[in-house]
Amino acid sequence: xxxxxxxxxxxxxxxxxxxxxxxxxxxxxxxxxxxxxxxxxxxxxxxxxxxxxxxxxxxxxxxxxxxxxxxxxxxxxxxxxxxxxxxxxxxxxxxxxxxxxxxxxxxxxxxxxxxxxxxxxxxxxxxxxxxxxxxxxxxxxxxxxxxxxxxxxxxxxxxx
Numbered sequence: 001x002x003x004x005x006x007x008x009x010x011x012x013x014x015x016x017x018x019x020x021x022x023x024x025x026x027x028x029x030x031x032x033x034x035x036x037x038x039x040x041x042x043x044x045x046x047x048x049x050x051x052x053x054x055x056x057x058x059x060x061x062x063x064x065x066x067x068x069x070x071x072x073x074x075x076x077x078x079x080x081x082x083x084x085x086x087x088x089x090x091x092x093x094x095x096x097x098x099x100x101x102x103x104x105x106x107x108x109x110x111x112x113x114x115x116x117x118x119x120x121x122x123x124x125x126x127x128x129x130x131x132x133x134x135x136x137x138x139x140x141x142x143x144x145x146x147x148x149x150x151x152x153x154x155x156x157x158x159x160x
Contacts, residue, residue: 053129054132054139054141055157057126057132057139057141058141058143058157059158060126061089061122061126061143062143062155062157062158063158064125064126065118065143065155066155066158068118069118069122071118071151071152072153073148073154077154077159078148078149080149081146081147081148082108082111082147082148082149083105083107083111083147084104084105084106084147085102085104085105085111085112085144086104086142086145087101087142087143087145088102088140089119089140089141089142089143090138091125091138091139091140092138093127093133095123095124095125095127096123097119097120097123097124097125099138099140100119102116103142111151111153114151118153143155144157
């Protein structure tokens, strides 16, 4: 019962006429200084991001590896792979591989060797465009070799 008394008191006080007290007017905010003028330039043609350009070149290299190696397959990638070998490739401005290293493997040395040899067999590659070349005039990226049970491989860049 007591709670109803408290609620009633609150309602009555809320409905009671409030006295008006004069308050000082709130000053208007100071005007902001004008924004500096910005010169409008003609829009530039959109440039593809560097990553997209490197991916396009990587696919081009993968196609060349594909064409020059007999141990590739084009069937869908099986659910279970025998081995996955990731190579780091560095290619110079002339399209020559100047660095090939095993970035990741699961221990099948002969499959690592097969992946490395497939790069050498396919070189030289198309010249990379200037937009993908890094400081020393090279482009570096990873390529993944997906080996199935019969030890034939597919390149990750070509799997869609």
